[in-house]
Amino acid sequence: MIGHPDGRGVAASERPAIAVIGGGIIGLAIGWRLAAAGCRVDVFDAGRAGQGATRAAAGMLAADAEAEPGEQALLPLNRLSRSLWPAFAAELEAASGLTVDLRWDGTVQIALSADDTARLRHHHAFARSLGLEQHWLTGAEALRREPHLRPGLGGALFSPGDGQVDNRKVAAALVVALRRAGGRLHEDRAVEEVVVERGRATGVRVAGTLHRADRVVLAAGAWSRRIPGIPPEALPPVRPVKGQMLALRMDPAAPLLRGVVWTPTAYLVPRADGRLIVGATVEERGFDDRLTAGGVYALLDGVWRALPGVEDLPIDEMWTGLRPGSRDDAPVLGPCPVDGLVLATGHHRNGILLAPVTADAVAGFVLTGDLDAAARPFTLDRFRECAA
Numbered sequence: 001m002i003g004h005p006d007g008r009g010v011a012a013s014e015r016p017a018i019a020v021i022g023g024g025i026i027g028l029a030i031g032w033r034l035a036a037a038g039c040r041v042d043v044f045d046a047g048r049a050g051q052g053a054t055r056a057a058a059g060m061l062a063a064d065a066e067a068e069p070g071e072q073a074l075l076p077l078n079r080l081s082r083s084l085w086p087a088f089a090a091e092l093e094a095a096s097g098l099t100v101d102l103r104w105d106g107t108v109q110i111a112l113s114a115d116d117t118a119r120l121r122h123h124h125a126f127a128r129s130l131g132l133e134q135h136w137l138t139g140a141e142a143l144r145r146e147p148h149l150r151p152g153l154g155g156a157l158f159s160p161g162d163g164q165v166d167n168r169k170v171a172a173a174l175v176v177a178l179r180r181a182g183g184r185l186h187e188d189r190a191v192e193e194v195v196v197e198r199g200r201a202t203g204v205r206v207a208g209t210l211h212r213a214d215r216v217v218l219a220a221g222a223w224s225r226r227i228p229g230i231p232p233e234a235l236p237p238v239r240p241v242k243g244q245m246l247a248l249r250m251d252p253a254a255p256l257l258r259g260v261v262w263t264p265t266a267y268l269v270p271r272a273d274g275r276l277i278v279g280a281t282v283e284e285r286g287f288d289d290r291l292t293a294g295g296v297y298a299l300l301d302g303v304w305r306a307l308p309g310v311e312d313l314p315i316d317e318m319w320t321g322l323r324p325g326s327r328d329d330a331p332v333l334g335p336c337p338v339d340g341l342v343l344a345t346g347h348h349r350n351g352i353l354l355a356p357v358t359a360d361a362v363a364g365f366v367l368t369g370d371l372d373a374a375a376r377p378f379t380l381d382r383f384r385e386c387a388a
């Protein structure tokens with residue numbers, strides 16, 4: 001145990017020093033929790049905080065709609081984190097004085113063709129076998145929820161427990177909350193090396209200077225394998241998975257869509273300010289983060305097929321992001337073979353959803369040396385067991 005339950009009244013030099021690599025939602029949330037617990041926290045980002053995958057995301061908290069065959073192990077973590085979001089958002093809003101637009105409208109997955117309907121029915125059966133709350137809607141019922149959807153839908157699946165949050169607002173709020181809790185954020189300060197001495201991480205090198213720390217948290221998203229100094233056996237199996245996205249501008253007083261809708265080829269996320277986020281491609285392109293004609297075309301085609309009224313909407317923005325995908329699409333959390341180096345990466349397509357549970361589990365591990373039971377299936381060890 002290195003932490004003081006409450007750092008107030010403890011001399012700064014006696015408080016544990018934590019270096020966090022990466023100022024995305026994961027590094028910021030962990031840094032905020034640790035600073036609030038009395039640690040001396042320094043978060044380093046190679047660019048501006050929150051501008052990586054965290055900025056690119058759609059902010060869906062879609063634990064139920066996301067449930068996929070083969071990912072059953074991840075479902076309890078996703079659902080636990082979703083249940084933590086209301087308190088996390090309230091605490092963050094109070095700590096920062098900023099809003100994050102958390103909404104619980106559910107997710108509607110729609111079928112446009114007979115094949116889509118068969119696929120959705122199969123998905124429904126799978127979800128029911130897991131005990132998830134999902135309701136089948138006829139095409140007419142789906143249209144009553146969202147009247148601007150294309151008529152003649154084959155049906156829809158409604159997950160009432162899902163929600164959304166404005167991920168960009170979350171990042172902005174975390175920056176303020178981290179600083180108010182006494183944490184320091186160093187932007188445009190890439191970590192050049194994790195310094196490991198006699199098998200233990202003792203700090204990070206930034207701009208040629210050694211910054212000593214009792215614990216180093218690796219939260220560099222898709223770039224987590226690119227930080228020099230980490231021995232191969234401690235590197236998480238994380239790679240960039242590119243996503244292209246765009247936003248259309250609706251009239252906020254008369255939006256075409258009120259809640260999150262998944263079409264067979266795109267998802268549509270309406271924001272309170274009238275933006276309609278349309279996402280996302282899933283591409284293995286390494287660190288190539290350029291927009292492409294094919295990617296943007298696929299998104300526009302996907303939204304237009306489901307919501308013909310978008311035809312005249314202005315395009316507000318187009319962008320790409322790199323999801324930190326792991327080998328099994330689940331995060332990599334907690335200890336690794338290097339003492340003092342703590343992993344918090346690999347959140348792939350659910351890093352916004354998983355931020356509260358990750359922050360609690362990783363901060364808890366840093367403070368007590370004990371990894372919460374919910375996070376234990378997600379340590380680096382699981383990949384070594386596979387290899388054995």
Ligand SMILES: Cc1cc2nc3c(=O)[nH]c(=O)nc-3n(C[C@H](O)[C@H](O)[C@H](O)COP(=O)(O)OP(=O)(O)OC[C@H]3O[C@@H](n4cnc5c(N)ncnc54)[C@H](O)[C@@H]3O)c2cc1C
Nearest residue numbers: 022024026046052053054060191221243321350351352353
């Ligand atoms: C298109 C798209 C849509 C998505 N939609 C959703 C969604 O709806 N719901 C959901 O839950 N998740 C979603 N995700 C996933 C989610 O965005 C990510 O899982 C999450 O943002 C990962 O957060 P992170 O902090 O680990 O990574 P990032 O936000 O990428 O942050 C990593 C940070 O590390 C920094 N860094 C890199 N190298 C260094 C270095 N050497 N030194 C210091 N800093 C460094 C980077 O500059 C970056 O800021 C989506 C992702 C994408 C790309």
